[in-house]
Amino acid sequence: MDTTTTAAAPSTGEAVLDAEVLRGRLEALxxxxxxxxxxxxxxxSTDTSVQVDRGEAKQMKGAxxxxxxxxxxxxxxxxxxxxTSDLSDDGLARALAGARDASAYGxxxxxxxxxxxxxxPLPQLDQPLSAPLSILTLLDTLKQxxxxxxxxxxxxxxxxxxxxxxxxxxxxxxxxNGACRQQRLSTASLYLYARxxxxxxxxxxxxxxxxxYGAAGLDVAGCVQEAAERTISHLDYAPIVTGRYxxxxxxxxxxDLIGAFSSMFNARAVLDGVSLSRRDSLGxxxxxxxxxxxxNGLHPANVGASAFxxxxxxxxxxxxxxxxxxxxxxxxxATARAFGVPPTGHAGMGAKVSVGPDWFxxxxxxxxxxxxxxxxxxxxxxxxEDRGLxxxxxxxxLHAGVKASQGSFSLPFDGWLVExxxxxxIEAATVxxxxxxxxxxxxxxEGPAKVTPDGLCPHVWVEGLSITGDx
Amino acid sequence: MVVSPPAASGAxxxxxxxxxxxxxxxxxxxxxLEPLLAGGRSAGADLVEVFLERSDHxxxxxxxxxxxxxxxxxxxxxxxxxxxxxxxxxxxxxDLSPSGLRLALEQALGMLGLLLPARAGGFDGLPNLRDFAxxxxxxxxxxxxxxxxxxxxxxGTDRLQRHGQHLQVRRGSYARDWQEVLxxxxxxxxxxxxxxxxxxxxxxxxxxxxxxxSLGRRYGTSDSPDDLRRWDAEASAADVCASAATMLYAxxxxxxxxPVVLANRFGGVIFHEACGHLLETTQVERGTTPFAAMxxxxxxxxxxxxxDEGLTDGAFGSLSMDDEGMEPQRxxxxxxxxxxxxxxxxxxxxxxxxxxxxxxxRQSHAFAAASRMRxxxxxxxxxxxxxxxxxxxxxxxxxxxxxxxxxxTGQFNFAVEEGYLIENGALTRPVKGATLIGDAKEVMPxxxxxxxxxxxxAGFCGSVSGSIFVTVGQPHIKVDSITVxxx
Numbered sequence: 032m033d034t035t036t037t038a039a040a041p042s043t044g045e046a047v048l049d050a051e052v053l054r055g056r057l058e059a060l061x062x063x064x065x066x067x068x069x070x071x072x073x074x075x076s077t078d079t080s081v082q083v084d085r086g087e088a089k090q091m092k093g094a095x096x097x098x099x100x101x102x103x104x105x106x107x108x109x110x111x112x113x114x115t116s117d118l119s120d121d122g123l124a125r126a127l128a129g130a131r132d133a134s135a136y137g138x139x140x141x142x143x144x145x146x147x148x149x150x151x152p153l154p155q156l157d158q159p160l161s162a163p164l165s166i167l168t169l170l171d172t173l174k175q176x177x178x179x180x181x182x183x184x185x186x187x188x189x190x191x192x193x194x195x196x197x198x199x200x201x202x203x204x205x206x207x208n209g210a211c212r213q214q215r216l217s218t219a220s221l222y223l224y225a226r227x228x229x230x231x232x233x234x235x236x237x238x239x240x241x242x243x244y245g246a247a248g249l250d251v252a253g254c255v256q257e258a259a260e261r262t263i264s265h266l267d268y269a270p271i272v273t274g275r276y277x278x279x280x281x282x283x284x285x286x287d288l289i290g291a292f293s294s295m296f297n298a299r300a301v302l303d304g305v306s307l308s309r310r311d312s313l314g315x316x317x318x319x320x321x322x323x324x325x326x327n328g329l330h331p332a333n334v335g336a337s338a339f340x341x342x343x344x345x346x347x348x349x350x351x352x353x354x355x356x357x358x359x360x361x362x363x364x365a366t367a368r369a370f371g372v373p374p375t376g377h378a379g380m381g382a383k384v385s386v387g388p389d390w391f392x393x394x395x396x397x398x399x400x401x402x403x404x405x406x407x408x409x410x411x412x413x414x415x416e417d418r419g420l421x422x423x424x425x426x427x428x429l430h431a432g433v434k435a436s437q438g439s440f441s442l443p444f445d446g447w448l449v450e451x452x453x454x455x456x457i458e459a460a461t462v463x464x465x466x467x468x469x470x471x472x473x474x475x476x477e478g479p480a481k482v483t484p485d486g487l488c489p490h491v492w493v494e495g496l497s498i499t500g501d502x
Numbered sequence: 503m504v505v506s507p508p509a510a511s512g513a514x515x516x517x518x519x520x521x522x523x524x525x526x527x528x529x530x531x532x533x534x535l536e537p538l539l540a541g542g543r544s545a546g547a548d549l550v551e552v553f554l555e556r557s558d559h560x561x562x563x564x565x566x567x568x569x570x571x572x573x574x575x576x577x578x579x580x581x582x583x584x585x586x587x588x589x590x591x592x593x594x595x596x597d598l599s600p601s602g603l604r605l606a607l608e609q610a611l612g613m614l615g616l617l618l619p620a621r622a623g624g625f626d627g628l629p630n631l632r633d634f635a636x637x638x639x640x641x642x643x644x645x646x647x648x649x650x651x652x653x654x655x656x657x658g659t660d661r662l663q664r665h666g667q668h669l670q671v672r673r674g675s676y677a678r679d680w681q682e683v684l685x686x687x688x689x690x691x692x693x694x695x696x697x698x699x700x701x702x703x704x705x706x707x708x709x710x711x712x713x714x715x716s717l718g719r720r721y722g723t724s725d726s727p728d729d730l731r732r733w734d735a736e737a738s739a740a741d742v743c744a745s746a747a748t749m750l751y752a753x754x755x756x757x758x759x760x761p762v763v764l765a766n767r768f769g770g771v772i773f774h775e776a777c778g779h780l781l782e783t784t785q786v787e788r789g790t791t792p793f794a795a796m797x798x799x800x801x802x803x804x805x806x807x808x809x810d811e812g813l814t815d816g817a818f819g820s821l822s823m824d825d826e827g828m829e830p831q832r833x834x835x836x837x838x839x840x841x842x843x844x845x846x847x848x849x850x851x852x853x854x855x856x857x858x859x860x861x862x863x864r865q866s867h868a869f870a871a872a873s874r875m876r877x878x879x880x881x882x883x884x885x886x887x888x889x890x891x892x893x894x895x896x897x898x899x900x901x902x903x904x905x906x907x908x909x910x911t912g913q914f915n916f917a918v919e920e921g922y923l924i925e926n927g928a929l930t931r932p933v934k935g936a937t938l939i940g941d942a943k944e945v946m947p948x949x950x951x952x953x954x955x956x957x958x959x960a961g962f963c964g965s966v967s968g969s970i971f972v973t974v975g976q977p978h979i980k981v982d983s984i985t986v987x988x989x
Contacts, residue, residue, distance in 0.1 A: 084787070091613035093593040094868060095606070098577075116577035116596040121522035125576065133572040136652055140568055166613050191788035191910050226790065226910050233941065234792075234911040273757050303565065304671045305707055305716075383563065383571035431905035431917040432937050436671075436707050437714040439754075441937040441987050443915045459913060461937050461987025463757070499757035499987040 047201040048073055050213055054205050056120065060127050061103070061207070068104035069127075070145060070206035072341055072380045073097075073118075079163060080196035081170045083177050085189065088170055099123075100380050102143075103130040109137025112382045133382065143384055146364040146374050149210040149343035154329055156338055160199075161217045161245020169195050169246060173221075176251050180225055183259035186266055190258075192224035192238065197246045204343040204380075212343045218335045219246040223258040227266055235268065235456070237261035237424075237445065242334040242484055261424065264447070268456035271448050271500030276421040277474070278462065278496045282481040282488035284423045284444070286391055289324070290485060291433040291440070292466040296326070296351045296359075298366035299386035305436045307467065308357065310370070318355035318470035321399035325350045326361060326377070328389030332482040336390070341380030346389065349375050354396045355470075361386050391486035395476055419450040421498055423462060438465045460500040469493050523578045523598040526554055526684035526694055527635065532628055534600055535686040538607050540625035542584055543688050545616040549585040550607070551687040551848070553825060554578075554598065555867040557680065558642060564655040564674040567663075572648065579867035584610040588853045592870040628692040634822035635682065638696035642680045644727035645698070651676055654730055658704050661739030667747055671707035671716075676700070676730065679971075681866075685827035693827040699818065699971050700729045701960060704738050708746040715749040715934070717742055717902075717919060722818045722960030724971065745902060745920050752932035755921060755988035761897035762938065762981045763890045763924065767959040768903050770974035772981075773808060773880050774963070775906040775914040776942045777801075781810075781835050782861075782873040783850025784966055790910045792943045796841050802946035804839040805883055812860060812876035818960035819876035819973040826862035826871050833859045835878075839947075847873040865968025872967040879975030883952025887978040890951050892927040898936060898986055899924050912942040937987040945984060953978035 053073065061069055075097040082089040100114040101123070111134025113126040173195040180190055196219065203213040224238030239257035243249045280288065292307070295317070300306035308315075318324075327348040328336045339345055342364050350358050362370065363378030363386050379385035423446045432442040441463040447454035477490040524530065535552055542550030556578045563571035580603055581594045591613030593606040608618050646654065658674040666672070679699045686692050701722035708715045719742050723729045764772055785791035793801055802808075812821040812830025821830045826848050834842045846854070847862030850873045862871035891899060899922040906916025918936040922929045958975035 088589050088613075089787075090870065091589075091591045092870065093591075093606075093609045093613070095593075095595040095597060095602075096868070097596050112573060114573070114575035116579060117522055118596075119522050125522070129574045129576070132648065133574055136569050136572045136648060138568060138570045141570070167615075189789045191790045224910060236910045381571065382573050427909065428905075428907050428915045428917070428937070431907065431915070434716055434935075436716045439935050441917070441935050441989075443913070443937065443939050443987070459939055459941070459985065461757075461915075461939055461985070463754075463935060463937070463987055463989045497757060497989040499985060501759055501985045 047215060048075055048203050048213070050203050050205055050211055056123055060124055064127055064131065066103045066127065066131060068207050069102060070204070071099055071101050072204050073099040074200060074202040076198055076200035078196060078198045079166050079169065080194055081166060081173050082194050083170070083173050086174060086178065091166055091170065093166070099126065101126045101130050102380065103127065103134055105131060105134040105137070108142055109134045109139065110143055110382065111135070111137055138383070141365055143365045144368070145206055145208055145210070146342040146344040148345060148374055149204070149206060151345055153212065153338045153345050154347070156329070156336055157331065158216060158336070159244050160215060161247060163197050163199060164246045169197065172246070172251060176221070176223060176255050179255045180223055180259055184227065184263050186227040186229045187225045187259070187262060188228060190223055190225045193222060195221050195246065204339060204341070206343070210343050212339045214338050216335060217245050219243050219249055221249045221251060221254050223254055225258050225262040227262050229266060235262065235265040237265055240484060244334060265445060265456040268458045270458045270502035271460050271498060272418065272502045273499045274418055275495050276418055276498050278493050279420055279422045279477065280491045280493065281422070281424050282490065283483050283485070284426050285393065285491045286483055286485040286488050287426050287429060288440070288466070288469070289391060289393065290388070291429045292435055292438070293388045294435045295466070296361055296388065297386050298360035298362045298370060301360060302366060302369060307436070307438050312357055313359070315357050316355050317357050317467070318352055319473045320355045321396050322352060322355050322470065322473055323394060323396045324352040325392045326388045326390065327392045330390055330392065330487065332487065333390040340376045340378045342374065342378045342384065344374045344376040344378060346376040361388060391488070393486065393488040394480050419448050421457070422447045422449060422454065438467050440464060440466065457500065460498055463497045463499065469496070523556065526556060526682050527633070527639065531684060534603065536625070536627050537622060538582070538603055539686060539688040540622035541618050542607055542611060543625045544619045544622040545611045547584045547586055547611065547614070547616060549688055551583045551685065551691070551826065553581040553867055554684040555580070556682045557866065559680070560651070560678045562651055562655055562676040564652070564659045566672055567656065567659060569652045569656065580606060581867040581870065582606045582610050583870055584614060585852065586614040586616065589614060590849060590870070594868045625688060628686055629690050632693040635694050635696035641696060641698045641727050645678055645700070646730050651730060654733065654735065658702070658735040658739060661735050662704060662706055662743060665740045665743035666706055666708065668708045668710045668750060669706050670709040673705040675703045683825065685825065687827065691827040693823050695822050697724065697821070698727060699724050700726070702730060702733050704742045706742055706746050708750045710750060713750050715746050717746045717749060720960065722971070723816045724818055724820050726816050748932045749920055749934055752934040755898065755933035755936040755986060757986055757988040759983050760986045761894045762900060762984050762986065763894060763897065764900045764976070764979050764981065765902070766953070766955050766957045766975070766977050768961065768974060769900060769979065770879050770959065770976040771903050771906050771916050771961070772938070773976060774875065774878055774974045775908045775916055776940065776945050777808070778810070778875050778878050779908050779965070780912060780942055781844050782875070783844050783846040783854045783856050784872045786844060786854045786856070787850065792912055793841055797843060799841055800839045801841045802836050802839045803949050805952055806836060806839055806946070806949050807834070807881040808836040808879070809834055809881060810845055810861070810875050810878040814877050814958070814973070817877045817958055817973045818971045821876065824860045824862045825864045828858055828860040828862065830860035830876060845873045845875065847871050863967060863970050865970055869967040872965070874965060874967060874970055875963060875972050877958060877973035877975070879956060879958060880952060880977065880979060882954050882956040882977045885951050885953045887953045887955055890953055890978050890980040891924055891929060893951065893980065894924045895926060897924040898933070899929055913939065914942060915939040935988050939985050939987060945981060948982040948984070949979050950982050951980040
């Protein structure tokens with residue numbers, strides 16, 4: 032038997048997985064061990080990346096990675112898994128034995144099954160495959176980007192966090208019932224975070240990110256421009272007085288906040304009792320009527336979208352909030368079975384299958400005025416009794432400052448205070464609140480929806496949030 | 503000495519005849535590694551380093567009274583790093599065959615414009631192996647079996663049920679990370695080690711009407727196969743449940759500038775985030791630390807002395823050797839407020855001139871090592887914890903801390919999981935929802951009192967070279983003023 036699991040792709044020279052070889056080896060191993068039901072997720076990738084520091088290469092990196100997760104059902108129907116990077120015959124045999132051992136401790140109360148959609152047609156994604164550029168080309172591109180950014184303002188002295196990376200990857204899902212999913216992908220990313228400092232003042236920092244299907248397709252100039260504009264906009268700063276403000280979330284910041292509380296839409300979290308939602312929350316008014324929210328991994332702007340989830344279920348658009356009303360939860364096979372609905376394509380793969388969102392679309396409910404006509408009453412920080420508007424550009428420390436199961440958050444942010452129509456960067460501050468209050472305290476949207484790496488969203492105005500500053 | 507490139511080595515086949523990589527204590531690895539190092543040096547590299555790793559991980563989750571996840575994994579890989587002047591190229595791979603390693607070396611050399619020659623010379627071979635793992639090879643087998651480990655976790659969630667009230671969710675989790683590493687470099691480094699980290703955590707979500715509180719504790723040690731067996735599930739559960747009961751009905755903290763007393767153990771996250779990261783040469787290289795040129799100068803209150811070391815027996819951040827093959831040291835970072843030195847690794851030493859401190863660390867072979875903290879703590883002072891609280895008229899007592907982070911300008915933040923108001927020198931009401939933010943340069947001089955109750959706590963630190971095991975620690979300390987974010 033041919034024991035090669037990875038092979039060179041004829042067009043690009045990048046590693047790809049050979050699904051049929053892998054299936055053949057697993058079938059033989061499973062038969063010899065008496066395992067009749069199994070599935071497997073596998074991936075391999077090649078990566079190259081560069082970082083620079085003031086005109087010089089700082090670090091250049093490459094990586095070849097492979098990984099599998101093997102899941103087996105034992106004679107009692109219980110499930111066990113094992114993961115490994117060792118795709119040799121010995122590695123697969125050890126993984127199978129490990130998964131079978133683990134299955135003795137499988138959860139009798141919730142046994143995963145194959146997704147009923149694991150052989151359903153997959154969506155067609157327009158994802159051009161790009162041949163990787165040479166690492167020296169990446170280096171030249173990043174050096175030029177750094178040079179351009181440093182030249183935008185005399186206060187920008189360094190770009191301490193920067194990187195240009197490209198990846199070619201291959202991922203598959205197969206199971207003992209004949210399902211076979213495979214997806215090849217090439218992606219590239221650029222990030223530039225500049226640090227600026229003026230004499231006698233504190234250093235300030237901001238940045239930008241771009242994604243594409245290949246390094247040649249990255250919007251380098253746009254990334255430089257955005258990083259420069261955002262950094263320069265924070266140079267003139269002042270402390271803010273602690274109090275309640277009307278806040279305007281940037282698309283990135285609002286998507287981050289929704290992402291941190293996505294357990295509200297997660298059937299796994301609902302069943303586990305750690306979500307703010309309950310099984311009977313469907314149909315509840317969670318947000319203002321003019322807010323709608325969907326998860327849509329298939330959006331054309333979602334670079335690197337997956338065609339299928341960890342259980343082989345096709346990715347699809349799923350409406351979560353319509354007119355502010357909770358309509359659906361994100362599901363795996365097991366949670367969907369518990370709710371009596373089809374799986375939605377949001378599963379990972381594991382002994383306990385995780386569920387998570389892909390890419391959010393947030394915007395006005397069709398037919399609504401999105402609250403936009405009412406924004407004038409908040410002025411632009413021009414009314415005498417106003418403290419001004421706080422624009423929240425980016426949130427930090429979501430891993431620490433969010434209590435998803437409680438609904439509360441208290442997060443540092445970068446942003447501006449708008450008074451008399453003029454924005455001024457805020458020195459250091461936190462914003463705190465409750466996500467349920469935020470969703471019902473939205474007073475409107477502003478501007479067109481912006482594409483970000485995490486989703487699509489306009490600027491979102493929210494009333495009455497607590498801001499703590501050090502003025 | 504002339505050494506052939508690795509693909510031509512017959513001895514190499516002995517290592518990889520079975521498809522899975524051999525244990526790293528196998529002497530045949532020498533004949534795989536020496537040609538790589540010789541080839542890299544002959545290509546013109548200043549230094550070549552090969553990091554080999556085998557790993558074995560087990561993760562368990564118990565929810566309520568059932569085991570809901572058993573997640574074993576194992577793997578192997580290599581990271582090859584080549585230095586030329588201050589530049590370096592790094593390639594990682596899961597392919598430990600001689601041809602796979604040779605390809606990785608060629609790629610790393612190519613990043614620096616170097617070519618692997620057909621014949622290699624100029625390398626005298628590796629010295630005798632420094633084997634820190636000699637007495638550790640039985641550790642993995644000595645760890646609790648699956649049955650024993652799941653039993654202990656269920657004991658933990660059962661204890662939560664006994665101690666807790668209004669508990670909607672009870673969770674116990676266990677992680678066992680075993681790692682065998684072999685480091686060989688063209689400067690004569692040749693060392694092997696085995697590391698074992700185990701951690702166990704309990705988490706609860708208490709709910710009563712609109713009141714909710716989620717709290718957790720995690721305990722971790724290194725190099726002790728019996729750790730889970732010795733874990734005091736009863737005390738851990740009682741501790742978590744007592745905090746949850748207190749915080750369930752707590753009000754949100756009132757925001758403002760306040761004096762703060764931080765408890766010992768995980769309170770040390772303030773020093774880790776506010777200052778520790780800024781004393782890594784990685785930050786000097788990037789120009790993101792305000793302390794780069796301040797060795798010998800005051801950067802903190804004279805009451806403060808801070809240490810980073812990898813030596814404390816059983817601590818989560820302790821090491822027999824770092825991930826560059828160097829034995830760890832006890833590094834005094836700050837003494838009586840004066841900056842003493844930085845934490846440094848190979849790259850840091852080459853690029854900043856700060857001597858290595860045994861602090862080169864990485865999550866796995868997939869990351870190049872970087873200067874990182876180990877067991878980092880503020881030294882004990884002369885006061886009692888009660889002295890600190892009594893010195894505050896109106897402020898915040900932070901009994902339990904969540905995670906934190908620091909940005910490129912030195913702005914740090916961390917969350918308070920369990921807090922109490924201090925009024926007129928005494929603790930009064932519990933409060934929740936506080937986030938502390940500040941600027942390292944401004945806050946360090948405000949740590950004005952240190953108590954005499956230094957304790958350490960296990961944690962995980964994510965940064966440039968991945969997520970690593972660390973210890974934070976401190977006695978109770980008082981910060982004269984800091985921004986407390988809240989509602």
